[in-house]
Amino acid sequence: MQGNGNGKGREDMVTILIADDEMIERKYLRTLFSRYAHKYTVVGEAKNGREAVQKISQLHPDVVIMDINMPLTDGLTAAHRIKQCSPNTIILLSTAYAEFEFARMAVEYQLDAYLLKPAGAERILQTIDECLRRRRSGESQAQTESLYARTAIGTPEQETDPVEQVAEYIRRNPQLPLTLDDLAKTAHFSPTYLSRVFHQKMGMTVTAYITQVRIENAKYLLVNSTIEIQEVANYSGFRTTPHFNRVFKQSTGLSPMEYRHLYTKEKDEDGKV
Numbered sequence: 001m002q003g004n005g006n007g008k009g010r011e012d013m014v015t016i017l018i019a020d021d022e023m024i025e026r027k028y029l030r031t032l033f034s035r036y037a038h039k040y041t042v043v044g045e046a047k048n049g050r051e052a053v054q055k056i057s058q059l060h061p062d063v064v065i066m067d068i069n070m071p072l073t074d075g076l077t078a079a080h081r082i083k084q085c086s087p088n089t090i091i092l093l094s095t096a097y098a099e100f101e102f103a104r105m106a107v108e109y110q111l112d113a114y115l116l117k118p119a120g121a122e123r124i125l126q127t128i129d130e131c132l133r134r135r136r137s138g139e140s141q142a143q144t145e146s147l148y149a150r151t152a153i154g155t156p157e158q159e160t161d162p163v164e165q166v167a168e169y170i171r172r173n174p175q176l177p178l179t180l181d182d183l184a185k186t187a188h189f190s191p192t193y194l195s196r197v198f199h200q201k202m203g204m205t206v207t208a209y210i211t212q213v214r215i216e217n218a219k220y221l222l223v224n225s226t227i228e229i230q231e232v233a234n235y236s237g238f239r240t241t242p243h244f245n246r247v248f249k250q251s252t253g254l255s256p257m258e259y260r261h262l263y264t265k266e267k268d269e270d271g272k273v
Contacts, residue, residue, distance in 0.1 A: 012039065013039065013040070013041055014039060014040045014041070014062050014063060014128070014132065015040075015041055015042075015043045015059070015060070015061045015062045015063070016029075016033060016040055016041065016042050016043065016061055016062070016063045016064070016065065017042075017043060017044050017045070017046065017052065017055060017056070017059055017061040017063070017064045017065070018030065018042060018044075018045045018046070018064075018065050019045070019046040019047075019048075019049065019051070019052035019064060019065065019066045019067060019070070019075065019078070020045075020046075020047075020065070020066075020067040020070070020094070021047050021048055021067065021069075021070045021071055022067070024175075024227075024231055024234055024235050025067070025235075026045050027227060027231065028221075028225060028227060028231075028235065029042070029065060029124075030042050030045070031225050031226055031227055032121050032124065032125075032225065036125070040128075043059045043061055044058075044059045044061070047070075047071075048070045048071045048072040048073060049066075049070045049071075049072060049073030049074055049075055049077060049078030049079075050072040050073040050078070051072075052064065052066060052073075052075075052078050052082070053073065053078050053081050053082060056082050056085065056086050056089065057085070057086075060086070061089065062089070062090060062132075063089070063090045063091075063092065063128055063131070063132075064079070064082060064089060064090070064091045064092070065092045065094055065115070065124075066078060066079050066091055066092065066093055066094060067093075067094050067095065068093055068094065068095040069095065075093060075094075075095075076093065079091045079093060079111050080111075083110060083111065087110075088135070090112045090113075090128070090131045090132065090135060091111045091112050091113075092112060092113045092114070092115055092124075092127060092128065092131070093111060093113070093114050093115065094114075094115040094116075094119065095114075095115075095116065112131045112134075113127045113130070113131055115127060116172055120220065121224055162187040162189065162197075163187070163194075163197055163198050163201045163202065164201075165187060166183050166187050166194065166198065166206075167198075167202060167209065169183065170183070170209060170210055170213050171213050174210070174213050174214045174217045174236055174237045175217075175234070175235050175236065175237050176237065177237070177239075178210050178237065180194065180195060180206055180207075183206060194206070210237070211247060211251075212251075214236045214237045214238065215236075215247070215248060215251045215252070217235070217236045217237075218232050218233070218236040218238075218244070218248060218256065219252075219259065219263075221235060221236065222256055222259055222260040222263070222264075223259075223260065223263045223264055229241060229244075229245075229256050229257060229260075232244075232256065233245075233256075244256065
């Protein structure tokens with residue numbers, strides 16, 4: 001952790017490099033850490049794995065949050081190279097897909113943790129704190145593997161209800177252009193069959209569930225971040241702001257801006273109690 005001789009605050013500051021090809025994801029993380037500026041500071045950003053590797057020698061961050069799927073050099077390869085030249089740097093791999101092979105290779109490369117998008121603020125901060133605690137206490141690779149077991153999603157042998165798999169995929173990827181055909185492929189069902197069994201199990205259509213998840217994601221971002229309404233819409237899977245405003249008001253009775261003002265105020269008042 002960074003220290004410049006100006007007192008305890010700077011010595012305890014955790015420096016972070018954000019590596020993600022999605023601008024909105026980088027901005028979301030930067031906004032998150034700005035809310036905890038007494039503890040975390042973002043020292044740089046990278047749009048691809050190659051840029052991330054180059055910036056390590058310039059910035060020497062304590063923590064790198066690294067998306068796996070990036071152009072030029074993928075996140076896993078970049079993370080491996082970073083660990084070779086800077087083994088004490090904590091690397092959190094981030095991905096929208098719960099790929100067991102990624103988790104296995106991450107353990108093999110002695111990386112530190114695994115975040116599934118969209119990871120909430122609490123999850124991100126807890127994971128960083130756990131990695132820092134383990135680094136300070138000198139825990140072994142066995143504990144690292146244990147952390148992956150908790151953060152990755154199961155194993156190839158683990159049987160999962162296909163409908164729940166689809167629902168989980170939707171919950172983790174509300175920002176993607178989700179379609180019934182694509183979701184059916186993930187479950188190895190026909191679209192017609194998935195539509196029927198999903199409704200039977202979840203009590204609503206696939207489309208209605210996607211909308212519900214996107215609205216809940218938008219609610220969280222409105223109250224817990226300062227990103228613009230247009231970016232909340234994009235990050236929650238709504239391709240246009242007018243469409244987002246219309247669907248959000250139909251669901252909540254409030255416009256996104258009204259919702260932000262009301263619940264941010266309530267949150268601030270609760271914090272004063």
